[in-house]
Amino acid sequence: MLKKILTPVLTTALIVGTPLTIGMTTAQAKEASQATASKNLNNLLVNVKSMTANFSQTTKGGKFGSHTFSGSMAVQRPNQFRWHTTGSAEQLIVANGNTLWVYDKDLNQATKQSTSNQVGDTPALLLSGDLSKISANFKVTQPNASKNYFVLYPKSSNASFKNLSISFNSGNPVMMVLNDNLGQTTSIKFSNVKRNGKIASSQFSFTPDKGVDVIEQ
Template structure:
């Protein structure tokens, strides 16, 4: 009798790095980076107050129901690398982040669950995100400026520029600061400084605001033979 044993590939340093970086970015992009439009306002001499900045940001978020784009994500620090792929978001809380190179990984979230699928590793991880929402920019999707201001210090450093910087008030948040830049009515760049001392820059192109997105984009069923891990 011949016994056949299937051995899964061992995760490489790059694959581990990508999984960690993308998971952190997802929780941020889910609520902040994706649903953005340009800021239009009268120039002022001083930065906006925190509550005014929160109200303006809330208004911007409410104007975009869905978005698709290509992205280039570069991380520097202990884990460095550049990844490219496509993403889509649809309110409320639907998100898809698909890395195409240098290796393939898919992250899909619908507000209550988050799937991370590593094709090369034949492994899918399912996480419950309900308990994490309060400590991430996903709270911005609530549409309540008072809640936004309660959980984040939101600044608009230069009132003549389409630029915001957010600082989480919770000590358990996964990032220290998040900056966002806009151009021509669309988000063009996000810079995330995490608690590990790493900086991740995401640049968007081929952006489409408010497109019709099939709901299947935000659903995930593990392929046959894939190991499923519940966290």
């Protein structure tokens, strides 16, 4: 269900062409080696121990048309994640390291599942997961060695997306672009980014209200 963040986000107009414009200023840009790209990305992510931000995500392409969502998010290592989409399609996704909850308000339904097979090869791993697993799960590229813009390709044949782009500014993740297997491109722009601040543990817990239909997977 993390895909719903990342595909309609995380759980979004990450057209590869968009980040390429951000990351490459000329056709002569020198690409970093895969080893250097992995090292450079790790050096940036290791400094993102926690993060809160507002987000705007847009999904285009495929048979579902174009959709735009907004909301707030929080991540904290290791493996704590919160993604709250507000508006008419309100959804809350919370992971605390062991359990992943996906709550759809309009359906009055919450899905509970283990995170063990949900975070390993998903974009959520980048901001909240184990950095040592990134190289194991992704081929990391850096189209322009002088720009903090990276494109990652999942190694798993079962991954739900083709590639993921992430851009940094002043050490902060500011944009992610996801191209999924349905022909959709999801762009996520972060604003009001606050890095390495204290986040209340309650942000990463979820208890469904009485009457909510709970589905365990």
